[in-house]
Amino acid sequence: MTLFFESLATHTRIQLSRHLRSPAIWILALAAPIAARFMLPEQGGDYSIMSINSAYLALDPATIGLQLGVIMAVILTPLAYIFLRAGPTRRQPWQADDLTPARRTAQMLGHWIADTVSLWVLMLVLGLAGVVISLFRLPLSDVRPIVTLLCLCLIAAPALAVIAGLRTIFSTRRGLRGAGGDVLFFFVWLALLLLSSAFFATRSAPPILDVFGFAAPLAGTTTERIESLVIFGPASSGDVLSLDAWSGVMSGDYLFSRLFWLVSVGVLVALFAQIYAPHKFKALRPEIVTTGPPSFSKEPVPLASANGSLISLFLSEIQLVLRPRIMIPVLLIVAAAGVVLPFRGMVGPALALLLTFPFSQQAARWRGMEMSKLSALTPLGSSAVFVRLVAMVVLSTALCLPSLVNITASGATDQMLDIVAIGLGLPLLLTALGYLTRSAVTGRLIALILWYGYLNI
Amino acid sequence: MLDLNNIGQRYGKKQVLSDLTHRFESGVSVITGPSGVGKTTLLRLCASAERPSQGEVRWCGEVLSRTPRAFRAGLGYAPQRIDFPEDITGMDFLLHMAALKKIGLREAKSQGRALLDRLGLGRDADGRIRTYSGGMRRRLGLAQAFLGAPDILILDEPTAELDPQTAGHVNDLIFEKDAIVLMTTHLAESLSGRSFATLNIPMAQAD
Known part of the structure; x- marks a missing residue:
């Protein structure tokens, strides 16, 4: 068991250091506060980041966290996937990894934990920027940094862990390591969004179905039926809708559902590690049919003139x-x-x-x-x-x-x-x-x- | 001819080459020196892939940085590593590199095929690059450098990862080329019996 945890710690540390040594994560961390400024516009401005039934959300510390969390869970999850698939860890040293005696479960869990932590770092930077912006959007006495951060984290942290989990799970199967995984991710992401959206129609659905975590607190904290949720758009009516976001994210069912998904995705990663398919060193198809040593021609190579265009x-x-x-x-x-x-x-x-x-x-x-x-x-x-x-x-x-x-x-x-x-x-x-x-x-x-x-x- | 005039290269605080003066003339010049001394840096400077932080490189009397287009028309360069597009065939790769070198399709096909045959890749020309071994990739990287009619060939470790027999065939191709050839190698013994000039970069050149 000690060996398993040592291996887990090593893989986590290596993968995390690859993230942290790359400029990509720090560039994104610098961009996050700028993005947060646009994610929390002044009420009555030219646009709204989130409107429900064509009404602005009344801002309070919890709603600010909720708003950032919803944007992360809905808009930024594909970008998080892109960051993991196309970022500094896109090329794994599989030639070495596949041959190590380390437990595959430890390796995959290590990758998942490190990917998740790197996404959480970005989430926290966004959250801290949100806290700073709340100083300008709310009366000073209303600013509650812990409330804002908790609301954001409870929504976005498990959602990001799910994204990191999907990336790790796709890396265990040959057909999903390339374009196949990207296409499947798109459909899974869409299905999860649609599943969450079902809350707006049936308010009695258990929060556990809301994998991205943005629908249950919205639907559960207003007595109004949510007919439309618009992210990035004008708030046409100018009405203001009050939500009790804090009680929404702190309800027992919701907290259980967030913990459930965090643990479940870890279990899924561990299960997929059992069916890890090593990379193939040889041809995927018998395209190369050479037998015996290569034959070397002795013919002189003709010159070619650069007369093309x-x-x-x-x-x-x-x-x-x-x-x-x-x-x-x-x-x-x-x-x-x-x-x-x-x-x-x-x-x-x-x-x-x-x-x-x-x-x-x-x-x-x-x-x-x-x-x-x-x-x-x-x-x-x-x-x-x-x-x-x-x-x-x-x-x-x-x-x-x-x-x-x-x-x-x-x-x-x-x-x-x-x-x-x-x-x-x-x-x-x-x-x-x-x-x-x-x-x-x-x-x-x-x-x-x-x-x-x-x-x- | 290619002249190095007091060239030096610095990366941050690290001085890799300094005050190096040399003239490369037609024929093969082998650059030797311990690991980390700056052999690859020197080749990159000569290929105009980098500009020296000190001194100048001249091609036929013209400062290289002022005439890159004319120089590159006659350049064949094989770096140590190439991140090949894995999902296309070796022949497709060569044809695209030939197009980048302004070689017409018909000539590119016949020269590409001949080069692959010479380098022992003829039977694998239509296999995807992802199926190539390290040695095959090395030879494919070399093949693209020989495309056209290069006046100057710059080859970084052309025989690394190759078995002695294959290295011999590669050296045959290199040494029959009528051009200025600059190459580095750790396998100097594979060149015995051949005529070439040597530029040794001593460790003292580096900090």
């Missing part, structure tokens, strides 16, 4: 985007369907979904640190990102052309905006995010969330 690079980009080759017929069939099927609600969402994965992948493929430096030393290195963007825009716009004919013929010109969004906006967003984050995860996840919104127009 940006067109060669453009064609190369197109070729790489359309990998695997099965993408080509699938995209062509969906695009051709645009001649007869409506763009909005059918062809548009299908194209956007199909293009999200190859675009995000290609945008990040050449952005590894060493790869970027190597590309920059080539004659066309400085133009490569621009050519990549143009290639993606040309490809996505070309795929929208059959639908454009349909839209023009049917006079549904309001759908032109959809074509602009998919033809121009999607490549622009994914190229920029791939370039900035050097990873496909951020673009993929943000595009999936936007896609879900588009699907529901």
Whole structure:
């Protein structure tokens, strides 16, 4: 048992130090107070961060914590996942980890604890910023730092632990370590949000179903039926709604549900550690069929002249985007369907979904640190990102052309905006995010969330 | 020719190279010295991947930092590590690097295939890079440096991770190249019987 705890402590310490040594977490910690300023606007301002039934929330120390907690649980959980998947710990030293005699349970729990703690550090920075801002939003005598922080932590801490748990659980299975995990996370996140939202319709639901923890205290602390919860929007009526957020988060059922999820996700991580699938050192598919030692040709290598142009690079980009080759017929069939099927609600969402994965992948493929430096030393290195963007825009716009004919013929010109969004906006967003984050995860996840919104127009 | 004029490089408080003057001419120059002395830094300076904090590097008489485009048109550079895009094939990688070097698709295909054959990767050209071993990745990194018709080849540990037989084939390719070739190696014995110049960077150069 002592060995287990020693191993757990070691894995936790190593993973945590990777987080803390990276500038990413400190940049986010610096950004958190600035973000908190916008998350707690003055009442009666141009916008509201959270309005219920078109009314502002009356601010008190608990509501400030609640408001920050709700934003963390709803908006910032995908960003937390991106931070863990695409941040400083995105590449685990699995070649060494998979071969250590350490207990897999200790290893996975260590990763989960460290990831959770790093997210909690950011949460606490946001909470402390909220306390400082409450000095400006509330009469001095009303400021209660402990109440604000407790409200925030009770909502957000288990929610963030769940996110860290999902990341760790996905890292135990081969099919979920890459894009598969990102897609599954999106659906799990959506399902959890919908599950929490069910509270607003049925007030009698047990708080344990509210995994993200934002719905139960809201629904349980007002006698009004919650018809709409708007995050980041105008408060149209200007009414003020009072909530007893403190009693909501301190109710016995709610506290039990938060503890339940914190413990449950730890148990789930430990269970998934039992079915951990080691990484494969060999080919996933028998693509390499070489047998025996490699054969070395003695033929001289011909020289090649640098007489190509940006067109060669453009064609190369197109070729790489359309990998695997099965993408080509699938995209062509969906695009051709645009001649007869409506763009909005059918062809548009299908194209956007199909293009999200190859675009995000290609945008990040050449952005590894060493790869970027190597590309920059080539004659066309400085133009490569621009050519990549143009290639993606040309490809996505070309795929929208059959639908454009349909839209023009049917006079549904309001759908032109959809074509602009998919033809121009999607490549622009994914190229920029791939370039900035050097990873496909951020673009993929943000595009999936936007896609879900588009699907529901 | 490539001239180093009193070059030095400093990272924060750490002086890696100082007052180094040398001329590299056509043929192979092997840079030697103990680990940490600045061999990789020197190659990066010569490849224009970094600017020296002291002195200047000149290419055919022109200061390198002023003529990077002309210099890079004839540069082949293989760093020690490359974080390859794992999900594409070795051939796809070479074709894209060739496009970045302004090589037309047809020439890129024939030269890429020939290079992979020479480096013993011909049968694995259509395998995804994620399935490549360390030695195969090393050779793929070298192959991209040889693309085009480089006037200057800068190779950082080209034979590391390779068995002696494969290292011999790689050295054959390097030594038949009619260009200025700068390389580092810890396996100097694998070069016996070949003609090359040596630049030894003594530890005294570093702090």
